[in-house]
Amino acid sequence: xxxxxxxxxxxxxxxxxxxxxxxxxxxxxxxxxxxxxxxxxxxxxxxxxxxxxxxxxxxxxxxxxxxxxxxxxxxxxxxxxxxxxxxxxxxxxxxxxxxxxxxxxxxxxxxxxxxxxxxxxxxxxxxxxxxxxxxxxxxxxxxxxxxxxxxxxxxxxxxxxxxxxxxxxxxxxxxxxxxxxxxxxxxxxxxxxxxxxxxxxxxxxxxxxxxxxxxxxxxxxxxxxxxxxxxxxxxxxxxxxxxxxxxxxxxxxxxxxxxxxxxxxxxxxxxxxxxx
Numbered sequence: 001x002x003x004x005x006x007x008x009x010x011x012x013x014x015x016x017x018x019x020x021x022x023x024x025x026x027x028x029x030x031x032x033x034x035x036x037x038x039x040x041x042x043x044x045x046x047x048x049x050x051x052x053x054x055x056x057x058x059x060x061x062x063x064x065x066x067x068x069x070x071x072x073x074x075x076x077x078x079x080x081x082x083x084x085x086x087x088x089x090x091x092x093x094x095x096x097x098x099x100x101x102x103x104x105x106x107x108x109x110x111x112x113x114x115x116x117x118x119x120x121x122x123x124x125x126x127x128x129x130x131x132x133x134x135x136x137x138x139x140x141x142x143x144x145x146x147x148x149x150x151x152x153x154x155x156x157x158x159x160x161x162x163x164x165x166x167x168x169x170x171x172x173x174x175x176x177x178x179x180x181x182x183x184x185x186x187x188x189x190x191x192x193x194x195x196x197x198x199x200x201x202x203x204x205x206x207x208x209x210x211x212x213x214x215x216x217x218x219x220x221x222x223x224x225x226x227x228x229x230x231x232x233x234x235x236x237x238x239x240x241x242x243x244x245x246x247x248x249x250x251x252x253x254x255x256x257x258x259x260x261x262x263x264x265x266x267x268x269x270x271x272x273x274x275x276x
Contacts, residue, residue, distance in 0.1 A: 031061045037070060048078045055087040063096045063105055071105050080112035090121030098129040098138055106138060116147035125150050161236055162221060168237075169217045169244045173210065176248045180255055181206045187259040191266045209251060216247055 028035035030052045039046050051057045059082050062070040071093075074082070086092045091099070094114050097106040117125050124132075127147040130139040181202055188198035220240055 030056060030058045033058065033061055033065060033067055033070060037067075040070075040073060048074055048082075051087075054089075057082065057085065059083075059085075059093045060087060060091075060096060063093045063102055064100055066100070066102055066105070068102075068104055068108070072108060075108065075112060080114065083109050083112060083114040084118050086118075086120065090119075092118060092120075094118065094126055095120055095129060098126045098133065098135075098142070101133060101135050101138060103138055103141070106141065110141070110145055116142060116145060117150075119150060123150055165221070165237060165240050166217065168241055169213075172241075172244060172248060173213045173217070176252060177206055177209050177213075180209065180252065184255065184259055187263055191262045205255070209255075212251065213244070213248065217244060220244070 027047050027050065028039060030050055036046055036058055048058055059071065059074050059078075061067075062074065083094050084092050086095075094106075094109055094116070095118075096102075097109060116127070119125055120129075125148060127139065127142045127149045130142055131149065184205065185198060185202050188202050189195055192198045192201070220243065
């Protein structure tokens with residue numbers, strides 16, 4: 001019985017988070033960079049080859065978080081082939097350096113002559129990602145090193161985001177404009193006592209509403225970073241559509257405020273007319 005109890009306790013200790021995070025001399029999790037750096041500082045053995053369930057190693061996370069010194073240490077103590085090791089999303093540390101625009105790290109990678117034409121799961125190279133990010137400095141750096149483009153700077157996912165963003169923005173804008181036009185007309189007719197004049201003012205307000213919102217939608221078309229998967233695509237879309245909705249909401253309440261002021265002045269004029 002005692003050996004069995006000891007075995008259970010030992011198994012529990014192995015799975016205890018302290019072990020997984022570098023406690024008691026065990027291996028740090030690949031994404032736990034503070035643990036890895038602390039063990040390196042203590043001159044302890046660190047397994048730089050291990051990967052997690054996403055197929056990532058410590059170099060992937062070091063690049064993402066801009067840990068230049070840790071990146072340099074890993075490259076000095078591991079085969080340079082790790083620069084081209086892809087995770088489950090098809091992104092290598094080289095791809096991530098371009099995606100997150102880590103120019104210093106990219107300069108360091110280029111000293112090891114990595115495969116610059118390695119493609120991710122979307123069939124895009126580091127240069128394609130540089131085109132999508134719009135970073136001219138990184139794009140020129142890769143081009144000067146002989147990197148090639150598989151897509152000619154065009155991204156299918158980015159184009160899909162453009163289309164969905166435009167369609168959703170237009171649909172929301174039209175819905176809000178029609179609602180304001182239909183209900184605002186009652187205020188204007190009551191204020192001007194002239195349906196033709198009220199309709200003319202209403203149409204002018206709607207045109208101005210469309211111009212302002214379509215102008216913002218057009219200016220916000222640029223996507224600063226190419227999405228690499230469905231999650232990033234959803235994040236970009238939600239961010240842009242969210243801003244459109246906020247602007248529409250602000251304009252909606254501003255129009256209500258103006259119509260309310262107009263209604264108030266109309267009532268005041270009527271009261272003055274009755275008193276006279």
